[in-house]
Amino acid sequence: MSQDHLVTASRAATELVDESAVDVEAPRAIDEVVVLDFGGQYSQLIARRVRECGVFSELLPHHVDLEEIRRRRPKGLILSGGPASVYAENAPRLDRRLLELGIPVLGICYGMQLIVRELGGRVEAAEVGEFGRSNLTVREQGRLLAGTPEEQTCWMSHRDTVFAPPPGFTALASSTASPVAALESVEQGIYGIQFHPEVVHTPYGQQILTTFLEDICGCALEWSAESIVEEQLERIRAQVGDGRVICGLSGGVDSSVAALLVHRAVGDQLTCVFVDHGLMRKNEGDQVISAFRDHFKVPLVAVDAEERFLAKLRGVTDPEAKRKAIGAEFIRVFEEEAAKLSGARFLVQGTLYSDVIESGGGTGAATIKSHHNVGGLPDDLEFELVEPLRALFKDEVRAVGAELGLPERLVWRQPFPGPGLAIRVVGGEATKARLDVLRDADAILQDEIRQAGLYRELWQSFCVLPDVRTVGVQGDERTYGYVVVIRAVTSDDAMTADWARLPYDLLEQIASRMINELREVNRVVLDITSKPPGTIEWE
Numbered sequence: 001m002s003q004d005h006l007v008t009a010s011r012a013a014t015e016l017v018d019e020s021a022v023d024v025e026a027p028r029a030i031d032e033v034v035v036l037d038f039g040g041q042y043s044q045l046i047a048r049r050v051r052e053c054g055v056f057s058e059l060l061p062h063h064v065d066l067e068e069i070r071r072r073r074p075k076g077l078i079l080s081g082g083p084a085s086v087y088a089e090n091a092p093r094l095d096r097r098l099l100e101l102g103i104p105v106l107g108i109c110y111g112m113q114l115i116v117r118e119l120g121g122r123v124e125a126a127e128v129g130e131f132g133r134s135n136l137t138v139r140e141q142g143r144l145l146a147g148t149p150e151e152q153t154c155w156m157s158h159r160d161t162v163f164a165p166p167p168g169f170t171a172l173a174s175s176t177a178s179p180v181a182a183l184e185s186v187e188q189g190i191y192g193i194q195f196h197p198e199v200v201h202t203p204y205g206q207q208i209l210t211t212f213l214e215d216i217c218g219c220a221l222e223w224s225a226e227s228i229v230e231e232q233l234e235r236i237r238a239q240v241g242d243g244r245v246i247c248g249l250s251g252g253v254d255s256s257v258a259a260l261l262v263h264r265a266v267g268d269q270l271t272c273v274f275v276d277h278g279l280m281r282k283n284e285g286d287q288v289i290s291a292f293r294d295h296f297k298v299p300l301v302a303v304d305a306e307e308r309f310l311a312k313l314r315g316v317t318d319p320e321a322k323r324k325a326i327g328a329e330f331i332r333v334f335e336e337e338a339a340k341l342s343g344a345r346f347l348v349q350g351t352l353y354s355d356v357i358e359s360g361g362g363t364g365a366a367t368i369k370s371h372h373n374v375g376g377l378p379d380d381l382e383f384e385l386v387e388p389l390r391a392l393f394k395d396e397v398r399a400v401g402a403e404l405g406l407p408e409r410l411v412w413r414q415p416f417p418g419p420g421l422a423i424r425v426v427g428g429e430a431t432k433a434r435l436d437v438l439r440d441a442d443a444i445l446q447d448e449i450r451q452a453g454l455y456r457e458l459w460q461s462f463c464v465l466p467d468v469r470t471v472g473v474q475g476d477e478r479t480y481g482y483v484v485v486i487r488a489v490t491s492d493d494a495m496t497a498d499w500a501r502l503p504y505d506l507l508e509q510i511a512s513r514m515i516n517e518l519r520e521v522n523r524v525v526l527d528i529t530s531k532p533p534g535t536i537e538w539e
């Protein structure tokens with residue numbers, strides 16, 4: 001790998017954190033390809049797919065300063081799709097200089113249309129758009145489509161269409177509605193595809209991306225869980241030196257992986273604080289304690305604060321008030337524990353790359369993840385943040401967790417809200433008795449879902465306990481018991497979700513176990529609302 005391509009992923013990551021931490025540069029060289037975001041629905045997914053191919057990639061806004069791109073010394077550039085027509089008045093434009101950086105450029109959908117327009121080809125609004133599955137006919141494989149079949153399926157989403165490539169370009173393929181669906185100019189190092197290689201409905205998409213990254217850009221496919229770990233260990237050591245570090249463990253995969261990385265890097269300089277607020281799922285607190293204290297030998301302060309939290313929840317029925325009460329108490333407990341650990345200067349946060357993108361990050365602002373732990377920690381805590389996951393997508397975090405030996409149960413744990421079961425006792429007070437019923441019902445649900453092999457397929461599966469009792473009959477007796485709601489959804493990012501079509505037999509098994517094993521429950525219902533219009537949680 002040439003020296004002038006000494007682009008480090010850690011550098012990219014450190015630039016995103018708080019300015020005081022920027023002087024940390026790890027020596028390891030990892031090739032990078034930049035994705036410029038023109039507002040497409042799948043832009044983030046492109047960066048994820050590039051990483052899956054083994055090349056580090058970050059998503060930058062299309063109007064980013066050219067110097068910012070140059071400074072990263074990427075080995076290639078990808079222009080994403082976008083919702084606009086290239087002719088729309090406020091459509092994002094292409095800075096011609098992007099094509100003159102001396103690195104290969106791949107335009108996808110809108111990205112390709114921008115290139116065609118800029119370089120003198122013909123792109124026009126077509127009578128009919130092309131949305132969804134389409135058939136691609138490859139007339140010439142060229143470099144970009146090398147090794148892919150003459151006829152293949154691809155996924156399209158566009159109205160403007162390329163009718164003629166710019167001078168010096170070869171049209172490689174067409175589709176039902178696109179006379180030019182792929183093109184290239186090897187001489188100029190510019191490539192374009194109308195279809196979306198990043199979605200699973202384009203079966204050769206990943207292969208085409210790999211060809212671009214490896215054969216065209218000359219990237220080494222080295223980005224992996226192992227390389228991330230190596231990279232981050234060096235970075236953490238450089239940032240923390242011999243300072244003391246504190247980490248709030250929630251039991252979720254993000255804080256667990258962040259804590260393990262820091263522990264691997266600086267050993268017992270790290271102390272984890274696990275606040276058990278009594279609102280966790282069944283046995284979860286014990287699992288966290290046994291994994292960290294017993295297995296990984298991480299110094300861990302476990303605080304059993306159930307009583308304190310229940311006291312704060314007494315009489316509280318409004319969901320936002322519950323969240324606030326829990327958040328405030330969490331901070332109080334955490335601060336008390338932190339004060340006992342004199343000299344801790346650093347605080348570990350499990351901030352992910354998606355949080356950084358969502359908060360418009362990358363400007364150096366050290367935003368604290370608002371959903372982290374319970375209510376988020378206040379920003380007047382006087383710590384310097386250590387954020388080893390700041391450049392990573394969720395699936396990479398899981399891969400790193402597995403690489404570090406985190407138990408499978410923790411690696412694959414479904415997302416769980418910081419305020420825990422309290423916001424799933426709906427319409428009423430989260431009392432110990434209700435929380436226990438909900439916890440037991442939830443344990444049955446998880447158990448059955450795991451046994452059916454469906455746990456990983458679901459974004460979340462959980463129970464809700466409304467403050468409602470209904471009449472039933474069990475044995476010869478009339479009962480008046482709780483209704484348990486089953487909520488199971490599939491999703492990619494929690495922004496949208498679909499209700500999971502769990503098999504009827506499984507649902508029956510779950511319902512009958514709940515009613516037989518839990519005295520207080522006499523009815524089980526299934527929530528079949530998608531998001532939107534519903535949210536995933538009930539409150």
Ligand code: XMP
Pocket residue numbers: 323371372373374415416417418419460494531534535536537538539
């Ligand atoms: P909704 O219910 O808004 O949830 O569709 C989207 C995702 O966010 C999680 N969630 C929370 N996480 N604190 C958290 O840490 C909260 O107060 C909270 N509320 C919702 C929810 O579980 C889902 O994954």
